[in-house]
Amino acid sequence: MQDLLPARSDVKLVRWPFEAARRDQVPPGRGAVPAGGRGRRETTGVHRPARGLGQGADQQGRPGGATGSARSDRAQPPPAPDGPERHDPLRQPLxxxxxxLSGIEVHNVRGADIxxxxxRLTCLTGVSGSGKSSVLHHALATSMExxxxxxxxxxxxxxxxxxxxxxxxxxxxxxxxxxxRSNPATYSKAYDLIRTLFAxxxxxxxxxxxxxxxxxNTAGGRCETCTGYGKRQVDMHFLPDVWVTCDVCDGRRFGPDVLAVTYDDATIDQVLEMTIEQAAEFFTQPPQLATVLDALVRVGLGYVALGQSATELSGGEAQRLKLANALVRGAxxxxxxxxxxxxxxxxxHPADVERLVACLDALLDKKNTVVVAEHDLHLAAVADWIVDMGPAAGADGGRVINQGAVADIIGGAGxxxxxxxxVITT
Ligand SMILES: Nc1ncnc2c1ncn2[C@@H]1O[C@H](COP(=O)(O)OP(=O)(O)OP(=O)(O)O)[C@@H](O)[C@H]1O
Ligand SMILES: [Mg+2]
Ligand SMILES: [Zn+2]
Structure with missing residues (x-):
């Protein structure tokens, strides 16, 4: 079993904060809670800063309590023992x-039903090669689309x-x-709103x-020498092409007319050079722009320049940019x-994971549904529902071997x- 798990899972288990998970132990064998009877778990191996960690008051012996589920940071008296009258919207039953999605047939997945x-938050778990991405991208995404x-x-x-x-x-x-031509400003549509402000x-x-x-990206105001890139490509014949700063606009991307216009003392090229965090402070209206910039900050892109070219973004940055768009849409x-x-x-980094979980929480709070394929079991531990693929990789995987709330599957095999x-009891 050790061999089946990628080494990095172990590393994370050691590195991650355990306190919260420990305080919310799910005792093995106490998981026989009907799925419909439990509430949204607020317990977490990763902290959920959006809602805090709460007091963990109501853990003992109640339905749903076995999952460590019914915690909230809201200043409320402990809820009645058997749940139905809880007046906490976060405790809606599953x-x-x-x-x-049934009859999934793709790659090594043969006839799986999920x-x-x-x-709610669902986590697709399983060893590398078990079929998580196949289900997520090639069955769930494709079918939904x-x-x-x-x-x-x-x-x-x-x-x-x-x-x-x-x-x-x-x-x-x-x-x-x-x-x-694409950058965080254009991809998030913040730039459309900024252009309107300047106009x-x-x-x-x-x-x-x-x-x-x-x-x-369109002719009219941009520098036509570099067609708005701010740089020009120089053919080096036998060497890779190099980019040099455009000597006409001096890298500012626009013609003199446009560059003479200021919004709140900033020119459009200065805005593109602002970090997202600076831009979020600078643009307080219209509300839609503030919302977009706030989402970009919340996913952890505050340090990226608004105009940084898409080709220079890391995979993680691109992913967070997409998450920010989903946050805006989901709200x-x-x-x-x-x-x-x-x-x-x-x-x-664990601090970034906190931020990620807070973003997922924000999506869930607005009644969107989130499905994450993830090796890291700390994320699985905070999910409302697990779809566990396996038991091994390739032809020996591709089956759903456990499916249910953490409390319901924790006594299972695999x-x-x-x-x-x-993760939950260490
Ligand atoms: N495009 C493809 N065509 C055929 N087989 C594929 C394709 N992509 C993946 N597979 C195979 O399907 C199986 C499941 O792959 P998948 O990418 O779904 O695994 P995974 O659980 O997401 O793994 P990891 O944790 O490493 O991302 C693997 O055996 C893989 O080799
Ligand atoms: Mg994968
Ligand atoms: Zn130019």
Missing amino acids: GKDWLE RIPVG AVLAGGEPVNAAKLLGAQDFGWLAVVDQDPIGRTP GTPEAKERSLSATAFSF KGGKRGLVLLDEPVTGL PTVAYLRK
Whole structure:
């Protein structure tokens, strides 16, 4: 079993904070809580800063208490022993609405059925090669996308429960764009709002500059020598091409007319050089812009320049940018979203994991559904629902070997469950 788990899982188990998990032990064998009868767990091996860690008051002996579930940081008296009258919206029972994907056939997955509680956090666990990403990207994402577009599930026989969903976000580490024309400002749509602000200034109006003039992607206001890149590519014949600063705009990307316009004393090229954190302080209106910038800060991108080219973003940064877009979308009213993340914890510092979990919480608070494929069992320990793939990799994997709330599967068999017990009770 040790051999099956990637070495890095062990490393994380040692490195991560255990206190919270310890305080919320799930005693093995006490997991026979009907799925419908338990509340949202607020317990966590990773801290949930959005809601704090609470007092852990109501752990003992009640339905749902066995999961360490019914904790809240809200200043409330301990709830009544048997739950139904709890007046905490976070303690809605699992089991009312489900997304069910059955007959999954893709890669090594042969005929698997999965259930996902709507509005909750599900963690897909399993050893490397067991089929997590296959299920997430090639069955769940593909089927949801197809069904939302009025089609049939892809790589699965049936998808039930999709009618409550209005959108899907796949938050992976793939690049957000392959050209320097895309950057955090354009990808988050913050730039559209910023351009509109600049076009609304008296200076822009005097010069008859519309919002389009402040785009570096269309002709009109940009520097045409470098077509808005600020740099020019020099062909080196036998060596890789090099980029040199445009000598006409001096790297400022725009023509003199546009660069003469200021919004609150900043020119458009200065705005693009601001970090997201600086921009969030600088732009306090319109509210939509403040919301977008706030989401970018919340996912941990505050240090990135608004205009940093997409080609220069790391995989983790690209993933957080997608998460920020999902946060903005998820906070809007209307139909709820399905947000899928593949190994978001990989490479994150524990402090960043706290931030990640807070972002997932924000999505859940707005009734969106989150599914994460993740090796790191500390994330699994805070999930409402586990879909455990295995038992091994490749042809020896691809099956759902455990499925349920942590408390319900903790007594089961398989490598994940064995390690999950350690995470929760160490
Ligand atoms: N495009 C593909 N075509 C055929 N087989 C694939 C494809 N992608 C993955 N597989 C195989 O399917 C199995 C499951 O792969 P998958 O990527 O779903 O595993 P995983 O659980 O996400 O693993 P990891 O934790 O390493 O990301 C593996 O044996 C893999 O080799
Ligand atoms: Mg994978
Ligand atoms: Zn130029």
